[in-house]
Amino acid sequence: MRxxxxxQSIGESLGEAYRQLAPYMGxxxxxxxxxxxxxxxxxxxxxxxxxxxxLLLIGAAAGLIGGFYNFFKEVQKLGKRDTKKRD
Numbered sequence: 001m002r003x004x005x006x007x008q009s010i011g012e013s014l015g016e017a018y019r020q021l022a023p024y025m026g027x028x029x030x031x032x033x034x035x036x037x038x039x040x041x042x043x044x045x046x047x048x049x050x051x052x053x054x055l056l057l058i059g060a061a062a063g064l065i066g067g068f069y070n071f072f073k074e075v076q077k078l079g080k081r082d083t084k085k086r087d
């Protein structure tokens with residue numbers, strides 16, 4: 001027997017789309033925050049130790065590495081969760 005789907009209104013289908021995308025929407029903000037945070041740490045350390053621009057660059061690199069590591073780890077975790085839902 002074939003199952004008939006209930007027709008959704010535009011608001012319901014849009015809400016469902018946002019619920020599915022919600023875990024992914026914060027990833028860009030998390031990446032930007034880690035880079036910006038480490039840039040600020042590097043900037044203030046440069047001011048304190050008068051080593052401009054080296055600690056700023058090291059902070060930017062650390063923020064990028066850490067941010068991308070967390071980004072890809074979270075994407076993999078979300079991808080595994082989504083494939084389990086489909087099965």
